[in-house]
Amino acid sequence: MKQLSVVVLFSLLSGCNQPQEIATFAALTDRATVEFVSVAHSVVRNCEIIQKTNREKPESIFVTAGPEATANECASSDRAEKALLDSHKVITGYMNTLKLLASDNILITQPADGAIDSLKSGLKISDAQVVALKGLTNAIAKIATDGYRRRELAKMIDMADAPLQAAVTALAEVIEVNIAKDFDATADSLKSYYRRGLRGQDTSTVASILWIEQGEAELAALKEKKEATLGYCRMLKSIAGGHAKLKAANGNFKSAGLVQFLVEAAKSIQAEQLKVERAFASRR
Amino acid sequence: MPATVDESAERWADKYNDAANAIADFLDENFDSLVPEDVKEFTKAEKALRKLAKQMRDEAIVFKMEGLNEDLKAISKATERGTKAILKINDVKNGIRIVTGVIKLGVAVVSGNPGAAVAAAKDLAKDLKA
Numbered sequence: 001m002k003q004l005s006v007v008v009l010f011s012l013l014s015g016c017n018q019p020q021e022i023a024t025f026a027a028l029t030d031r032a033t034v035e036f037v038s039v040a041h042s043v044v045r046n047c048e049i050i051q052k053t054n055r056e057k058p059e060s061i062f063v064t065a066g067p068e069a070t071a072n073e074c075a076s077s078d079r080a081e082k083a084l085l086d087s088h089k090v091i092t093g094y095m096n097t098l099k100l101l102a103s104d105n106i107l108i109t110q111p112a113d114g115a116i117d118s119l120k121s122g123l124k125i126s127d128a129q130v131v132a133l134k135g136l137t138n139a140i141a142k143i144a145t146d147g148y149r150r151r152e153l154a155k156m157i158d159m160a161d162a163p164l165q166a167a168v169t170a171l172a173e174v175i176e177v178n179i180a181k182d183f184d185a186t187a188d189s190l191k192s193y194y195r196r197g198l199r200g201q202d203t204s205t206v207a208s209i210l211w212i213e214q215g216e217a218e219l220a221a222l223k224e225k226k227e228a229t230l231g232y233c234r235m236l237k238s239i240a241g242g243h244a245k246l247k248a249a250n251g252n253f254k255s256a257g258l259v260q261f262l263v264e265a266a267k268s269i270q271a272e273q274l275k276v277e278r279a280f281a282s283r284r
Numbered sequence: 285m286p287a288t289v290d291e292s293a294e295r296w297a298d299k300y301n302d303a304a305n306a307i308a309d310f311l312d313e314n315f316d317s318l319v320p321e322d323v324k325e326f327t328k329a330e331k332a333l334r335k336l337a338k339q340m341r342d343e344a345i346v347f348k349m350e351g352l353n354e355d356l357k358a359i360s361k362a363t364e365r366g367t368k369a370i371l372k373i374n375d376v377k378n379g380i381r382i383v384t385g386v387i388k389l390g391v392a393v394v395s396g397n398p399g400a401a402v403a404a405a406k407d408l409a410k411d412l413k414a
Contacts, residue, residue: 043342050338054331076342083349090356090363097366145373145382152369160362163355170352178294178345185301185341189334192308196327199315 022153022246022253023102025262029239030095032273033088038280039232040084042225043179046186047074049222053193084174091167094160095239101153154251161247168240175233183226190218228279235272238265290347293340300337304330385411 051073194215201208242265249258307330311323318326385408392400 043345047338047342050334054335076339076346080342080345080349083346087349087352087356090359094359094363094366097363097370100370101366148373149369152366156362156366156369159365160359163358163362166355167352167359170348170355174345174348178341178348181294181298182338182341185297185334185337188301188305188308192304192330192334195308195312199312 020102021259021262023099025242025246025266026095026099026102028266028269029242030092030099032235032269033092033095033239035232035273035276035280036088036092037085038276039175039179039229040081040088042229042280043080043084043182044074044077046182047077049186050189053189087167087171091164091171094164098153098156101149101156150251150253153253157243157246158250161243164243165240168236172233172236175229175236179229180226183222183229187219187222187226190215190222224279228276231272231275235269235276238268238272241265288347288351290344290351293344293347297337297340297344300333300340304333304337307333382408382411 194211197211198208203209203212242262245258245261245265246253249255252258307326311318311326311330315323385404389401389404389408392404
């Protein structure tokens with residue numbers, strides 16, 4: 001009878017699925033979105049490139065030194081970077097909360113021992129029974145807490161999904177349109193700078209060839225950053241897609257379709273994150 | 285439908301950048317026939333256009349991000365809700381209350397008393413909802 005009760009109760013309670021898949025997805029998302037700092041800073045970095053190519057006067061390819069851009073010349077870029085980071089911070093803050101709420105690390109285990117000990121005398125149970133009870137109560141506490149977390153997660157995901165989709169759409173548009181154009185215009189400025197240096201020069205000399213190569217290398221680095229930035233945009237869309245699936249799951253976070261989707265989304269996020277890391281790691 | 289401020293700023297930035305590129309092309313094509321003073325003036329104009337285009341692109345980003353505010357407020361509310369839920373789980377007093385309920389349930393189960401187990405399970409469910 002005792003065994004049957006335990007089995008029945010456990011069967012009922014273990015219907016509450018652990019939200020570990022969400023914790024993994026949110027943790028990955030939280031980590032990947034750190035790269036946005038580089039993406040946002042590219043707005044300022046591009047301004048510095050434009051200012052530098054504007055200030056230097058390559059009347060000849062031998063004159064390349066010139067004053068660096070000062071911070072106030074890129075004040076509008078500083079404001080744009082701040083606006084981007086502030087908006088993005090809200091999304092990362094949310095993802096971090098999602099990760100914490102879904103994480104197994106917040107399981108209540110500490111108060112359990114003390115609570116059992118304080119009840120021991122009142123219940124008149126033996127030490128052996130206390131040990132058995134601890135194992136059982138910890139397991140039940142875990143399941144009970146998971147139920148609470150799952151409900152809170154479902155509520156939070158439901159509440160945040162529509163604004164999250166809207167925010168990601170707006171951010172993606174800024175990246176795909178504004179920041180992508182910013183890279184193109186910076187490339188135009190660089191090309192013009194290197195062309196200026198070659199005007200009136202013999203393009204077959206070693207100095208000219210080195211000058212051309214230097215220009216090509218800088219343009220290639222800029223192109224790589226632009227591609228990685230667009231990759232970041234794809235990553236944001238994967239995050240939004242994953243979140244929409246979580247909402248659609250309506251608390252049933254263990255469904256095979258959802259788990260499979262999150263695994264695929266996580267792979268895509270990781271791949272794009274690596275590209276962004278690589279492109280912005282170099283100081284070119 | 286009239287263009288928004290950010291769309292207008294972006295469009296003007298494109299036009300300024302196109303104009304700067306046109307000047308650079310003109311200088312390439314006519315460099316040998318231009319006097320140095322003219323080259324200097326055209327180069328100066330090209331640089332000024334690039335600088336203005338950049339500032340307009342930056343402003344367009346700022347405007348767009350400001351337009352996001354309403355959506356972000358809703359996400360902030362959801363985050364606040366989640367944070368409160370986490371604090372509730374981590375709150376020791378609340379934690380002890382929940383675990384005590386869990387223990388009562390466990391005791392009822394191991395003692396083989398279905399009535400007490402059902403009552404304890406109900407109490408626990410009430411506690412978790414609180």
